Amino acid sequence: MVLVRAIIRPEKTALVINELNDAGFPAVTKLDVAGRGRQRGIKIGDVVYDEIPKEMLMLVVKEEDKDDVVKVLMRTAKTGEKGAFGDGKIFVSPVEEVYTISSAKKEL
Numbered sequence: 001m002v003l004v005r006a007i008i009r010p011e012k013t014a015l016v017i018n019e020l021n022d023a024g025f026p027a028v029t030k031l032d033v034a035g036r037g038r039q040r041g042i043k044i045g046d047v048v049y050d051e052i053p054k055e056m057l058m059l060v061v062k063e064e065d066k067d068d069v070v071k072v073l074m075r076t077a078k079t080g081e082k083g084a085f086g087d088g089k090i091f092v093s094p095v096e097e098v099y100t101i102s103s104a105k106k107e108l
Contacts, residue, residue, distance in 0.1 A: 002063055008057065009055075009088065010055050028058070
């Protein structure tokens with residue numbers, strides 16, 4: 001199994017979650033986060049915003065489903081035809097063990 005973490009624009013969250021659900025991936029954890037990328041924030045006039053609000057979506061999926069999840073994220077989180085700075089990042093990490101708290105069962 002793998003953990004897919006996607007940091008995306010807040011205005012894209014509902015669309016991305018709906019598309020993931022439609023693609024067969026309904027289990028998602030959502031967190032409000034803030035940060036910045038290579039552009040080092042946004043400067044508007046004399047004010048610099050170096051912590052930009054984003055949403056982080058986390059999904060644990062089977063290794064063979066990883067590419068499908070990434071494709072949904074890439075397609076739906078992008079702004080415009082070519083995308084733009086600040087559209088986000090996707091991180092994929094291996095998951096070694098999963099436990100269900102209520103049943104105390106190991107899932108992997």
